[in-house]
Amino acid sequence: MNKDQFLNTGLLEQYALGLTSEEENQLVEQHLQAYPELQKEVDEIRQAIEQYALQNAIPPHPRVKSQVMSDIDASSSSGPVNKKTGGINFWLTFTTLLSIGALITLMFLFSKKQTQHQQLKREFAELQMACNDKNSKAVADQEMLFFIKDRNTQKISLAAISDAAISEAIAFWNPEVKKAFINLGNLPDPPSGKQYQIWADVDHVMISVGLLNNNHAAMQEIDFLADAESLNITIEPKGGSLEPSVEQLIVSGKI
Amino acid sequence: MEIQQAVLVEGLKNRDRHVFSSIYDQYSPALYGIILKIVKREDIAEDVLQESFVKIWKNGPVYEPEKGTLFTWMLNICRNAAIDKTRSAHFRRLERGQMISPEISNHINWSHSPKTEHIGLKTVINELDDKYRQVIDLIYFQGFTQQEVHEYLGIPLGTVKSRLRIGLRELRTFFHVHRVPIIILMITIL
Missing domain, CATH: 1.10.10 (Arc Repressor Mutant, subunit A)
Incomplete structure (x- = not known):
């Protein structure tokens, strides 16, 4: 146009x-x-x-x-858009809080389980160790039992020279497997700073075959000497002596 | 004037309540005058003015200043709301029984605004030829299309168009002519 x-x-x-x-x-x-x-x-x-x-x-x-x-105040302060937004905000806040709450609960439960798990693991390890100890002790006891019952094992009673009724230690002597053990029996504990030492008499010479501790229940292994004629226990200073203190002889027994 | 307009437009776009209040104070009498001319009843005109200003508030952010002045934009909102009102069933029920002939209607339209009659307005009415006034009135204040005016008055469509054109030019010329004395008057006063 x-x-x-x-x-x-x-x-x-x-x-x-x-x-x-x-x-x-x-x-x-x-x-x-x-x-x-x-x-x-x-x-x-x-x-x-x-x-x-x-x-x-x-x-x-x-x-x-x-x-x-x-009219314009009413339309700008309480429009339907505002209400809707408010609703969304409310649900958003509500679900967020719910999620956070659930998360905290789960984390709490998880850490609690984790602690329990750690504790059980520790207990299990302890029990396992104890079990192993018992097991090896049982094995040792069994071996000891076999050793004692062995027909080649000789039971030697070490008694007091002065008063046999009071003190007695028992040694087990096996020339076949060349092993020897001693149990302190009812020997009294040595004075403080002292300990028992055991000697073998070979051709009238006293040779040390072991330093003994005060465990009366234990079978204490001692050196086996094929030519030994007798076993003798003396009281010696802690750590033992090279030569036996004859005046401190407590018990002895013939092999 | 330009700066003031920019401030009003900015405020309207930002939904500034204070600016909106100023806009109402400044323009509501002119807008109410036009609405009253269309609906002819004060109670209805007040309703239309109220609805229109709420719409102006809501649509403020989408007003495009490059397409026309703020006043023209508001005038269109008010005029359309008023025309819509005259076409509603409720309005027609109110009008029934007091139907008036186009001649009387035209007369009423142009000589309304009883107490605030303006000397300038009277001059316009007197100076503008009836046949131009009638066409502008039907189209702008009654919401007629040019085709409807042609059918209603029984004059050719081309004549309707030329009368509208000439009528508006007359109106323009009138305000151009009369703006000069106002400025001189203001300068004289100052």
Whole structure:
């Protein structure tokens, strides 16, 4: 459309009065770009209408303004959008708190189980060690029992030279396997700073075959000497002596 | 004036309650005058004005200043709301029984605003030829299309278009002519 054709449509006036549709607006705006002088006409028509309206002004009743202001306050403070957002916030907060609560509970339970697990592991290890100890002790006891019951094992009673009734230690002597053990029996504990030492008599020479501790229940292994004729226990200073203190001879027994 | 407009537009877009209150104070009398001209009853005009300003508040953020002045935009909202009202069933029931002929109606339209009659406005009415006034009135204040005016008044469509065009040009010329004395008057006062 050229300028005159466009003006003959009457759309420019309709547009200036705000009476055109969206499609008509686009058509008018295209022509306004093509013929910029028409924009001035649009502006003037609008100014005329504005001037007309301003000169025709009638102040509305003041209650209208207070109604408008309370309407816009209501629409901006309690719109449905706000309520919806509030709802979402509430559920979001609720589920978040729930998740955090569940997480804390699970972590607590897990750490509790973990502690229990560690404790059980420790107890199990202790029991296993105890069991192993018992086992090896049982094995040792069994071996000791076999050793004692062995027909080659000789039971030697070491008794006090002075008073046989009071003190007695027992030695087990096996030339077959070349092993020997002694049990202190009812010997009294040696004075403090002293300990028992056991000697074998070989061709009238006393040879040390072991230092003894005070464990009366234990079978204490001593050196086996094939040529020994007797076993003798003396009280010696702690750590033992090279030569026996003959005056301290407590018990002795012939092999 | 330009700066003030920019402030009002900015405030309206940002939903500034204080600015909106100023906009109401500044423009509501002119808008109410137009609404009253269309619906003709004060109670209905007040309702329309209230609804329109709530709509202006809600639509403020989407107003495009490059497409027209703030006042034109608001005027269109008010005018459309008023025209819609006149087409509603409720309004038609109120109008029934007091139907009036187009001639009388036109007369009422242009000579309304009883107590606030403006000397300038009277001059406009007097100076603007009836046949132009009638077309502008039907189209702008009654919501008629150009086709409907052609059918209603029984005059050719081309005539409707030319009368609207000439009428608006007259109106423009009038305000151009009369703006000069106002400025001179203001300068004189100052």
